[in-house]
Amino acid sequence: MAHVIDGKAIAKEIRARVKEEVEALKAKGVQPSVDVVLVGEDPGSLQYARSKERTAGKLGIEFRLHQLPESASQEEVEGLIKRLSDDPKVYAIMLELPLPKHLEAGRVLELINPAKDVDGLNPASLGRLAAGLPCFAPNTPQAVIRILEHEGVELLGKRAVVIGRSVQVGKPLFFLLLARHATVTVCHSKTRELGEITRQAEVLVVAAGRAGLVKGDMIMPGAVVIDVGTNVLEDGTTVGDVDFDSAKEVAGMITPVPGGVGPVTTATLFENVVEAAKRNSGVA
Ligand SMILES: NC(=O)c1ccc[n+]([C@@H]2O[C@H](COP(=O)([O-])OP(=O)(O)OC[C@H]3O[C@@H](n4cnc5c(N)ncnc54)[C@H](OP(=O)(O)O)[C@@H]3O)[C@@H](O)[C@H]2O)c1
Incomplete structure (x- = not known):
C-alpha cells in the first residue's frame, strides 16, 4: 500500500520558507x-x-x-x-x-x-531551461520537483516517464528531470503500448488531462507516482489522471488529487516571486 504524499503539508512548508525569505529581504530594504x-x-x-x-x-x-x-x-x-x-x-x-x-x-x-517571468511562460524561459541557463520554470513542473525533493526521491540514474508533452507541463518537466540526471521518456497521445513504457518507470509523472488513464497494472511495483491531472467529472468531483484506488495498491508513493500537486503549484509560484526579487534587486 503506497505512502500517500500530502501536498498541502508540503505547500505549507514552502510558504513558511518563502515568508522567512521575504522578511530577510525586507530587512535588507x-x-x-x-x-x-x-x-x-x-x-x-x-x-x-x-x-x-x-x-x-x-x-x-x-x-x-x-x-x-x-x-x-x-x-x-x-x-x-x-x-x-x-x-x-x-x-x-x-x-x-x-x-x-x-x-x-x-x-x-x-x-x-525572462528575468521577471515567474510563471515561466515566455518561450525564451523554456529555451533557457533547455540550455541549463538561469530561468524560471513553470510552476507545475517545479512543484513536481519540489514534491520529489521533499519525499527524498533520488533522481540520479532513475528511469522516469512523463505522460504529456505540453509546453507548460510535460516539456519543462523533461528538462528538469534530465538536469537531475534521470533517464527520461516522454509519452503523448500517439505513444503506442503506453503501459509497457510506464511499467518501466521508477518515477512516473502523469499530466495528460485524462481521468483514470493510468491504472494499477500500468505501474511498476514500488514506483513513485505523481499525478498532475485535474479532471472535473460530471458529478462535480475532481479526479486525477491516475486511477488512485488500483494505483495505490502497487505504487510506493503517490500524490492524491485533489491535495497533491495542486497546492504545491501555488506555493512554488511565490518561491519564484521571492527569487525574482532577490535577483532583480541585486541582493542575490
Ligand atoms: N495540478 C496543477 O497545478 C495543474 C497545473 C497545470 C495543469 N494541470 C492539469 O494537468 C493536466 C495536463 O495539463 P496540460 O496543460 O499539460 O494539458 P494539455 O496541454 O492538454 O496536454 C496534455 C498532454 O497529454 C497528452 N495526452 C493526452 N491524452 C493522452 C493519452 N491518452 N495517452 C498519452 N498521452 C496523452 C497529450 O498528447 P499530444 O501532445 O499528443 O496531444 C498532451 O501532450 C490537465 O489535467 C491539467 O488540468 C494541473
Whole structure:
C-alpha cells in the first residue's frame, strides 16, 4: 500500500520558507512584489488573481493588479507588458490566461522579460531551461520537483516517464528531470503500448488531462507516482489522471488529487516571486 504524499503539508512548508525569505529581504530594504496583468472579466482568472493576492498578503509580498478592459487591443496589452518588463521597480510579472479571444497570447508572452517571468511562460524561459541557463520554470513542473525533493526521491540514474508533452507541463518537466540526471521518456497521445513504457518507470509523472488513464497494472511495483491531472467529472468531483484506488495498491508513493500537486503549484509560484526579487534587486 503506497505512502500517500500530502501536498498541502508540503505547500505549507514552502510558504513558511518563502515568508522567512521575504522578511530577510525586507530587512535588507527590498520589498518583494508581483505585478499581475488581467485582461477582461473572465471569472475564473479574476478569482485566481484574488486568491493569489490573499496569499501574497499573508506572505508579506506586495501585489499589484493591472486590469485592462475586455476590449483592450493587442497594442495596449503589449504596451503594458513592455512597460512592466522595462521598469526596474517591477521584479515579477504574471499574465493571467486565457486572454480574450481577439488577443494573441503567444505574442504577449514573448514580451515578458525572462528575468521577471515567474510563471515561466515566455518561450525564451523554456529555451533557457533547455540550455541549463538561469530561468524560471513553470510552476507545475517545479512543484513536481519540489514534491520529489521533499519525499527524498533520488533522481540520479532513475528511469522516469512523463505522460504529456505540453509546453507548460510535460516539456519543462523533461528538462528538469534530465538536469537531475534521470533517464527520461516522454509519452503523448500517439505513444503506442503506453503501459509497457510506464511499467518501466521508477518515477512516473502523469499530466495528460485524462481521468483514470493510468491504472494499477500500468505501474511498476514500488514506483513513485505523481499525478498532475485535474479532471472535473460530471458529478462535480475532481479526479486525477491516475486511477488512485488500483494505483495505490502497487505504487510506493503517490500524490492524491485533489491535495497533491495542486497546492504545491501555488506555493512554488511565490518561491519564484521571492527569487525574482532577490535577483532583480541585486541582493542575490
Ligand atoms: N495540478 C496543477 O497545478 C495543474 C497545473 C497545470 C495543469 N494541470 C492539469 O494537468 C493536466 C495536463 O495539463 P496540460 O496543460 O499539460 O494539458 P494539455 O496541454 O492538454 O496536454 C496534455 C498532454 O497529454 C497528452 N495526452 C493526452 N491524452 C493522452 C493519452 N491518452 N495517452 C498519452 N498521452 C496523452 C497529450 O498528447 P499530444 O501532445 O499528443 O496531444 C498532451 O501532450 C490537465 O489535467 C491539467 O488540468 C494541473
